[in-house]
Amino acid sequence: MGNKSSLLLREEEIAQIQEETGFTPNQIERLYSRFTSLDKNDCGTLSRDDFLRIPELAINPLSERIVHSFFADSHDDRVNFLQFMRVLSHFRPIRKNRENKLNSREEKLRFAFSMYDLDNDGKISRDELLAILHMMVGANISEEQLTSIAERTILEADTNNDQMICFEEFCHALERTDVEQKMSIRFLN
Amino acid sequence: MALIMSVVSLSISILYTPFLLLVLCVIFLASIGKSLGVRRLYVNILLKLFEYGRQHIEVAKKVQRNDSSDEEEEPPIPDDKPPSAIIKENGINGTKMSVIERQEILGPSPELNYKRSSSQERIQNGHRTDQEKNEVNLEFHLSHCLDLVKAGVESIIEDQVTSVFEAEELRSWNLLTRTNKQYEFLTWRLTIIWAMGFLVRYMFLLPLRVLIFVIGVWLLIVSTACIGTLPDGPFKQRVNYVVSIMCFNFLSRCISVVITYHDAQNKPRSGICVANHTSPIDALVLMCDNCYSLIGQRHGGFLGLLQRALARASPHIWFERSEVKDRHAVAKRLKEHISVPDNPPILIFPEGTCINNTSVMQFKKGSFEVGGIIYPVAIKYDPRFGDAFWNSSRYGMLHYLLNMMTSWAIVCDIWYLPPMYREPHESAVDFANRVKSVIARRGGLVDLMWDGQLKRMKPKKEWRELQQEEFSKRLKGE
Numbered sequence A: 001m002g003n004k005s006s007l008l009l010r011e012e013e014i015a016q017i018q019e020e021t022g023f024t025p026n027q028i029e030r031l032y033s034r035f036t037s038l039d040k041n042d043c044g045t046l047s048r049d050d051f052l053r054i055p056e057l058a059i060n061p062l063s064e065r066i067v068h069s070f071f072a073d074s075h076d077d078r079v080n081f082l083q084f085m086r087v088l089s090h091f092r093p094i095r096k097n098r099e100n101k102l103n104s105r106e107e108k109l110r111f112a113f114s115m116y117d118l119d120n121d122g123k124i125s126r127d128e129l130l131a132i133l134h135m136m137v138g139a140n141i142s143e144e145q146l147t148s149i150a151e152r153t154i155l156e157a158d159t160n161n162d163q164m165i166c167f168e169e170f171c172h173a174l175e176r177t178d179v180e181q182k183m184s185i186r187f188l189n
Numbered sequence B: 001m002a003l004i005m006s007v008v009s010l011s012i013s014i015l016y017t018p019f020l021l022l023v024l025c026v027i028f029l030a031s032i033g034k035s036l037g038v039r040r041l042y043v044n045i046l047l048k049l050f051e052y053g054r055q056h057i058e059v060a061k062k063v064q065r066n067d068s069s070d071e072e073e074e075p076p077i078p079d080d081k082p083p084s085a086i087i088k089e090n091g092i093n094g095t096k097m098s099v100i101e102r103q104e105i106l107g108p109s110p111e112l113n114y115k116r117s118s119s120q121e122r123i124q125n126g127h128r129t130d131q132e133k134n135e136v137n138l139e140f141h142l143s144h145c146l147d148l149v150k151a152g153v154e155s156i157i158e159d160q161v162t163s164v165f166e167a168e169e170l171r172s173w174n175l176l177t178r179t180n181k182q183y184e185f186l187t188w189r190l191t192i193i194w195a196m197g198f199l200v201r202y203m204f205l206l207p208l209r210v211l212i213f214v215i216g217v218w219l220l221i222v223s224t225a226c227i228g229t230l231p232d233g234p235f236k237q238r239v240n241y242v243v244s245i246m247c248f249n250f251l252s253r254c255i256s257v258v259i260t261y262h263d264a265q266n267k268p269r270s271g272i273c274v275a276n277h278t279s280p281i282d283a284l285v286l287m288c289d290n291c292y293s294l295i296g297q298r299h300g301g302f303l304g305l306l307q308r309a310l311a312r313a314s315p316h317i318w319f320e321r322s323e324v325k326d327r328h329a330v331a332k333r334l335k336e337h338i339s340v341p342d343n344p345p346i347l348i349f350p351e352g353t354c355i356n357n358t359s360v361m362q363f364k365k366g367s368f369e370v371g372g373i374i375y376p377v378a379i380k381y382d383p384r385f386g387d388a389f390w391n392s393s394r395y396g397m398l399h400y401l402l403n404m405m406t407s408w409a410i411v412c413d414i415w416y417l418p419p420m421y422r423e424p425h426e427s428a429v430d431f432a433n434r435v436k437s438v439i440a441r442r443g444g445l446v447d448l449m450w451d452g453q454l455k456r457m458k459p460k461k462e463w464r465e466l467q468q469e470e471f472s473k474r475l476k477g478e
Helices: A011-021 A025-038 A048-052 A063-070 A081-089 A105-116 A126-137 A143-157 A167-173 B002-031 B038-064 B142-157 B188-228 B234-255 B281-286 B301-313 B327-339 B397-405 B428-443 B461-477
Strands: B257-262 B272-275 B293-297 B317-319 B346-348 B374-382 B410-416
Touching (some): A011 A025, A011 A081, A025 A081, A048 A063, A063 A081, A063 A126, A063 B142, A105 A126, A105 B142, A126 A143, B002 B234, B038 B188, B038 B257, B188 B234, B188 B301, B188 B397, B234 B257, B234 B281, B257 B281, B272 B281, B272 B428, B281 B374, B293 B327, B317 B327, B374 B428
Parallel strands (some): B272 B346, B272 B374, B293 B317, B293 B346
Antiparallel strands (some): B374 B410
């Protein structure tokens, strides 16, 4: 009869995800139905193509980096629901008086850092920064200007003079940015 | 065995006459445009049943889950408001449940002639400098990527387009398994109600409806054949008008439609009629009240049979497969048709594909270039009784018809909107958007700028390049 998901979410799984990510059971169920609707082949995992089928994501200049962040822990190039939720939980708003595991300021900054750090070596090099700039502006700004931007940015942020930005320098550079607001998504109920 | 046979034959002979009388009575009523009111009564009873079911589910769920989290329960929302009265939340019609509050939405970035409707605000670009700066001071900060990242993650959680190609999610269950994503066993009472509903729908309603369908198709073919023998002229057209309405009314009973027509003074008399597209039933529903000329590709088989039957009685526009791609040929046939003043209005669905009735997608400009009067029509189905949306990637035509005939009913509202004309200096694309926003507003649908072809195709590379351009402008503008 066309029932979409033959894989129901069990109570233990919901509890486990709630424990790890801090989402409420209601939110977990809503996100699970989103997960299954993206999963066209009904196999319980998502591929990169499943993500890029979302038009609003496909036209986003940083789509590859965003999609890649979901596959960071994956071995077979597919994402299961737990991995999906872990990444999304970085964007939960920070709650005072409650424990913030994956959505603390540091975790959010770590996520932002991973957007730039292409080879995942813990440092942002000039070439990596240039690559991201290319993604974001396309052909609209000249190569020389982009290179000068990249060099200037590294110069400003680099405190230990290794021509690369490590995570601490990155956090320092974003000290005055309202990371909590820029990287939080408000969930409605 | 013999006993059973004799019982069956006895019951058939007893029921034969009243049944025939009933059929004739229904045909008669359909021909004079009246109805016994049985279907509306049935629909009202169903509403009460769904309300009871919903309250029951809420109670059962509360018992099951004893979380004391304060983000849990939403107050029960009364479900018996007609769809058009539902207020807008977050800029989106309230029948759609939003998971998150969207702040950054990337759109397909309009071509130069598009006018943006207010429901699609591009929030992320306030800077629009037209001055050419020679020395551009580009201020880039590492935090600049965060907006794009957030927009991307938001779109993964909830986006405007992919949801439109799937059936709408209902706030409360309407006792059809196919609408409930995760059917879990809650209580015995609910399951019994569902089982009874299942029996009623499959054992009683379905055979009845299939019978009506068969009789209806036969009736249609015979009557169009008879009309086809008449000489062309105003008399034939008047007869065709009356007979076609009667036939389609009869046929519509096979899916138990309850239609409410609004603003009948705007009913199309000629020209082109455009409407939002949800399913093949749209044409059926519209033709119960007025006679239209249909336009489409010539098919073989059963559909081809219907096409040929209809073409005998009234001018329709059927294309060969090869001609479909030829836009000029299509435009020429359209112009020819509307140049004859007595021809019925042409029914066109400019979206080009079925959408799930929560939104209206981009209208193709072809029918708006032809000239002539455009009559917009908004169609909104009430999803509680049966989802009319045809998800062609999921269900074939036959499966879809089976779903239709085993739903409770199809309830819809049709609004006839005042005719619109293309302004002298307006482009076809702008005119199409203007008509689209009028339809969206009347039907309580979301007005999307996205192309319906995204159902099957990937987004164009140019759209992404436009996003990159916007971002560059932001860099330069600061």
